[in-house]
Amino acid sequence: MKKKYKNNKKFNPNQKSFYFEDYLETNYKQKKISKSLISEDRVYILFFFFFCLMTIFAIKITFVSLQAPQFLEIKKNNLNFLSLRRDVVDRNGELISRNIKAYHAAVKPNLIKDKQKFLLNIKINFPEISQEKLKNNLSKNKWFYLKKRLTEEERNKFWLMGDKAIELESYQSRIYPHGNLYSHILGQIDDDNYGISGVESYFDRELKDLKKISRPLSLTLDTNIQYLIQNELEKATKDFSTNGAAGLLMSAKTGEVLSLVSLPNYNINLRKNINNDIFANKITKSQYELGSIFKTFTIALALDENLLEPESIVNDITKNIKCSKYVISDTHEFSSSMRVDEILIQSSNVGAVKIAEKVGEIKFRNFLNKLNLLNMSKIELDEVSTPKKLKWNKCKLETVSFGHGIMTTPIQAAAAYATISNGGYRIEPTLKKNIIKSPRKNKKIISSETSAKMNTMLRKVVTDKKGTASMANIFGYQVGGKTGTAQNYERKNENINTFISVFPIQDPNYVLLVLLDDPKAAPDIIYNYKGKNITNINRNEAGWNAVYVAGKIIKKIGPILAINNEEFHNKYVVKKSN
Amino acid sequence: MLNKNLLLSLFIFSILMIFTSVIKTQTRLIEKKIYTHEKKLANIKNNLHEAQLDYYYLSSPQFIANKIREYSEKDYESIEYYRIYFSFEEFLSEGRKISEIKNNEKKIQK
Numbered sequence: 001m002k003k004k005y006k007n008n009k010k011f012n013p014n015q016k017s018f019y020f021e022d023y024l025e026t027n028y029k030q031k032k033i034s035k036s037l038i039s040e041d042r043v044y045i046l047f048f049f050f051f052c053l054m055t056i057f058a059i060k061i062t063f064v065s066l067q068a069p070q071f072l073e074i075k076k077n078n079l080n081f082l083s084l085r086r087d088v089v090d091r092n093g094e095l096i097s098r099n100i101k102a103y104h105a106a107v108k109p110n111l112i113k114d115k116q117k118f119l120l121n122i123k124i125n126f127p128e129i130s131q132e133k134l135k136n137n138l139s140k141n142k143w144f145y146l147k148k149r150l151t152e153e154e155r156n157k158f159w160l161m162g163d164k165a166i167e168l169e170s171y172q173s174r175i176y177p178h179g180n181l182y183s184h185i186l187g188q189i190d191d192d193n194y195g196i197s198g199v200e201s202y203f204d205r206e207l208k209d210l211k212k213i214s215r216p217l218s219l220t221l222d223t224n225i226q227y228l229i230q231n232e233l234e235k236a237t238k239d240f241s242t243n244g245a246a247g248l249l250m251s252a253k254t255g256e257v258l259s260l261v262s263l264p265n266y267n268i269n270l271r272k273n274i275n276n277d278i279f280a281n282k283i284t285k286s287q288y289e290l291g292s293i294f295k296t297f298t299i300a301l302a303l304d305e306n307l308l309e310p311e312s313i314v315n316d317i318t319k320n321i322k323c324s325k326y327v328i329s330d331t332h333e334f335s336s337s338m339r340v341d342e343i344l345i346q347s348s349n350v351g352a353v354k355i356a357e358k359v360g361e362i363k364f365r366n367f368l369n370k371l372n373l374l375n376m377s378k379i380e381l382d383e384v385s386t387p388k389k390l391k392w393n394k395c396k397l398e399t400v401s402f403g404h405g406i407m408t409t410p411i412q413a414a415a416a417y418a419t420i421s422n423g424g425y426r427i428e429p430t431l432k433k434n435i436i437k438s439p440r441k442n443k444k445i446i447s448s449e450t451s452a453k454m455n456t457m458l459r460k461v462v463t464d465k466k467g468t469a470s471m472a473n474i475f476g477y478q479v480g481g482k483t484g485t486a487q488n489y490e491r492k493n494e495n496i497n498t499f500i501s502v503f504p505i506q507d508p509n510y511v512l513l514v515l516l517d518d519p520k521a522a523p524d525i526i527y528n529y530k531g532k533n534i535t536n537i538n539r540n541e542a543g544w545n546a547v548y549v550a551g552k553i554i555k556k557i558g559p560i561l562a563i564n565n566e567e568f569h570n571k572y573v574v575k576k577s578n
Numbered sequence: 579m580l581n582k583n584l585l586l587s588l589f590i591f592s593i594l595m596i597f598t599s600v601i602k603t604q605t606r607l608i609e610k611k612i613y614t615h616e617k618k619l620a621n622i623k624n625n626l627h628e629a630q631l632d633y634y635y636l637s638s639p640q641f642i643a644n645k646i647r648e649y650s651e652k653d654y655e656s657i658e659y660y661r662i663y664f665s666f667e668e669f670l671s672e673g674r675k676i677s678e679i680k681n682n683e684k685k686i687q688k
Contacts, residue, residue, distance in 0.1 A: 043584070054591075080620045081627060095634040100627075177635040227639035559662060 084172050084193050086207045087216035088186065091258070091433055094223045095177060095216075097186055097200070102173035103155050105146045109138050111165040118163065122146070125157050149173065174200075176268045181226055183265040184281045185219075185381070185431065199431060202380045218433035220256035225249060228556045230261045233514075236549040237263055240519035240540070243494070246282035246410060247553065248513040252418040252502060255427035257379070258510075260284075260411075282515060285383045287407040288496045291486030292542075293417075294403030295352045296454065299344055300420050301367045302355045304450040310341040310457055314354050317343075321350055323395040328353055328402075331541075341457045345464045347483065349402040356401030364397055370445050371416040372426065373408050379429045385409060403484060410498070414513040417500045421455050421480075421508040423448045455480055459505040468543040469499060470530055472551040477558050478504035481512075481550070483542035494518035499546035503554065510561065512550055519545040 081101055088097035112118050115138060122129055129147065137144045146166065147154065158166055174189050176182065187198020193208070195201035199219065207217060233245040249259040262282040266274055280286050302308045315337045320329035334348050343351030356364060368374055376386045388407055390396070399405035411429055418427050424446035446454075458480030461467045468483045481501030488494040497516045502508045521538045527548065537544055635641060646652065663669040 047584070081624050095630060098627075098631055100631065175631060177631060178638050178640065181638075181640060224639055227643070231643070 083213060084208065085174065085189070086209070086213055088199065088207070089216040089218055090221045090223045090226075091218065091256075092222065093216075093218075096182055096219070096221075096223065097174060097176050099172045100175050101170055103150045104148045104169045104171060105150055105154075105158050106143060106167045106169050107137070107146045108143055108165050108167060109141045112138070112163075118165065121161055121163070125161065126154075178223065178227075179267045179269060180265045181223070181230060182221070183268045184262040184283070184383075185221065185260055186268060187382070188268055197383065198381060201382045203432075219431050220251075220258060220433050221260070221431070222258045222560070224560055225557050226259045226261065228560075229259045229553055230263070230265075232549055232553045232556065233261055233263050236516060236519070236545065239522050239525060240516060240545045241522075242516045242519045244278060244282060244517040245549075246513075246515040246517075248283050248410060248414050248511075249557070250414055250418060250429055250511045250513075252422045252508040252511045253425075253427070255415065255418065255429045256433070257429055257431050260431075281381070281383045282517070283410045283513075284377060284379055284381055285385050285409070287385055287387060287409055288498075288515070289404055289407060289486045289489050290410070290413050290496070290498050291403040291484035292347045292349075292352075293413055293482045293484035293498055293500050294400065294406070295344055295347065296420060296458070296482050297368065297371060297373075297416065298352050298356050298359070298364070298401045299340060299457070300446055300450060300454050301364060302340070302359050303453055304446040305359060305363065307358050308340050308355065310339065310453055312340050313337050314340060314343060314351055317348060317350050317354065319350075321353055321398070323353075323398045326395055326399065328398060341460060342466075344457050344482070345460050345467050347468050352402040353398045356397050361392060361397045364400070365392060367445075368400070368406075370426070370443075371419060373406075373412050373416055377409060377411050377415065377429060379411060380431045387412075403486060407489065410513050410515050413498075414500060414511050417482075417502060417513075418508075418511045419445050421451060421458070421502045421505075421511070424451045455502070455505050455508065458482060458502055462501075465530075468541070469501075469547045469550075471527065471543065471547045472499065472501055472554065474551055474554045474558065477554055478506060479551075479554060480505040480508075481547075483547060485542045488518065491518075495540065497540070497542035497546040499542050499550045501550050501554065512553065514546045514550040514553065516542075516546050516549070 083099040085099045087095060087099075090096055119131060119134065119138075122134060123131060126147065134146070150158070150168075155168065158168060171191075172193065176186060185198055187200040187202075188196055189200050190196050195204035195207065199217075200207065203217060206212070229247040229249060233247050236242065237245050245261075245263045247259065247261040248257065250257050260281075260283050262280075264278060266272070266279060299308075303310070308314075317334055317336050317338055319333060320327050322328075328349055330349050334346060334351070338346070338348060338351050340355065342348075343355065359367075365374075374387055374390060377384050387409070390400075390406060396405060415427055415429050419425060424444050425442040426445050427442060459478065460480075461482055462469045462473045462479050464470075469481050472479045472481060479501050480503065481499055484496075484498040484500075486496050486498075488496050495518055497519055499514050501512045501514075503510055503512070519540055521540045522545070523536045523538055525537070525548070526533050526535045527537060527544070663672070
């Protein structure tokens with residue numbers, strides 16, 4: 001029996017009594033446990049849902065936190081005035097163009113309580129606003145502009161009226177603090193912030209680049225020099241009763257334009273439509289026969305081709321030469337044999353023709369082409385004219401040799417002078433600062449030797465007794481240059497007088513061009529001619545006006561250029577104590 | 579056991595919630611301060627923007643020349659190049675040179 005139980009695994013030898021299971025109670029307990037398990041599951045589910053909800057909120061909070069800077073940015077943007085166009089500054093960082101917040105006044109007719117009172121208010125404060133037009137607009141009962149481009153004073157008046165119907169609508173306006181000074185360079189923008197002329201149009205995309213909005217666009221111009229040149233040209237316009245005048249100061253080595261003046265000018269802040277030709281940019285847009293300044297190119301080519309030297313004698317300089325139907329003559333009689341430098345110094349037309357004939361038409365044409373006198377100038381302005389195509393028919397070589405029968409813009413002529421005097425390197429005039437390449441990397445048009453010889457001759461035009469530009473001999477600045485007196489191509493009884501100067505001549509840094517449109521003789525002016533004061537001069541050649549003006553300009557701008565260029569000062573400016 | 583875990587997680591959650599709300603409130607206060615400062619800064623910047631424009635207008639050569647004409651009959655005159663010095667030392671050495679020349683002249687006259 002014992003054995004039988006021993007084999008039974010469930011048998012417990014220590015068990016002394018029997019255990020009777022109460023199935024009813026066990027079921028009850030099990031039910032209780034299963035119920036508690038269900039409630040536990042419910043809590044877990046509830047907790048899970050709660051957790052999910054919290055996770056969603058957390059994600060949302062994180063998302064909002066990440067979005068917060070942008071939200072703040074919008075707030076900031078509402079506070080700050082964000083210009084839609086970059087500032088424009090000159091080479092010294094002086095502001096010359098900036099966007100500001102301005103206002104238009106508009107009317108919401110449906111908000112007007114008393115129309116008669118409103119009309120009376122407007123009449124009292126703004127008598128210039130037409131009452132009839134206003135009544136007409138009000139009768140349409142639609143939103144309309146009452147006055148555009150308000151001044152600060154007008155805006156305050158509207159504000160003080162305190163009428164709900166008047167809405168002050170803000171917009172961005174472009175302001176030019178120097179008014180007339182840069183009218184031919186900066187140009188204007190339209191109401192939609194698009195540049196429509198000048199630099200504003202040429203650099204439109206760059207000026208609207210929002211990535212660079214905080215950085216101003218730097219130009220090569222110098223406000224002080226621009227003012228001084230403009231001031232002298234304005235005086236010259238009065239003194240010589242000219243139709244207009246123009247001036248250009250450019251770096252001979254880099255082509256940087258320091259000043260570009262064209263008179264008459266206009267106030268760009270007034271935003272008027274200007275259609276009269278007289279307001280064209282005389283430096284880049286107008287084309288002229290510039291006359292004797294072309295003799296420099298004729299002689300430079302002859303020297304560069306080793307056909308002549310400055311001391312070479314040119315014979316057979318007659319009173320006049322007949323070429324087809326044209327008679328080429330000089331303003332006064334010269335000796336029949338002249339040295340090459342004398343031809344330039346005394347400006348002999350016949351002498352220049354003789355030299356050109358030695359050079360030949362093809363070489364001369366190619367040379368003018370290389371000097372960029374036959375192509376369009378590449379300055380950063382929209383107002384640049386394309387030269388008329390030159391027909392090289394009979395006598396063209398002869399007339400072009402002394403600057404007739406060829407139309408160029410003054411900026412092309414000045415750039416060609418820079419090339420002749422800077423060692424022979426071609427330069428492109430530019431208005432944008434910091435894009436200048438070393439001139440030595442540019443194409444070489446003439447040799448350095450020819451350039452040096454030409455500079456010596458140009459200096460003699462100013463210093464020689466018989467030179468045509470002695471009034472530009474400003475002490476300390478070593479000025480060289482060439483005059484040009486030519487007939488106006490369109491108005492034959494009028495003259496275009498030009499003087500292109502280069503200084504300091506030992507190592508030319510600057511090219512200054514002065515152009516006067518039909519200057520008259522000015523007998524009242526006291527000229528300092530070769531150290532003597534003379535007056536009552538009834539002559540109107542370039543030497544008596546354009547050179548005189550250039551001399552005055554150099555005297556005024558010279559110290560500024562010297563300050564900007566220490567090397568120039570140390571090398572060329574003679575000290576008082578020496 | 580179950581209650582303990584639940585309570586612990588709820589406790590931690592509540593603590594974190596309180597911390598979050600405190601931090602958020604503090605951040606909001608800081609944000610408000612930042613906004614106030616930014617408002618002030620924007621005003622200053624706007625004023626500077628306009629003041630710069632005024633400055634460049636009032637200091638433009640044309641305006642100054644007009645003012646000179648208004649108050650005196652003199653026209654603008656540029657400084658002579660020999661009066662330009664690049665440093666004070668240069669000015670002094672030139673002064674010494676001039677005084678030496680003058681002294682020598684006096685000696686010769688005597």
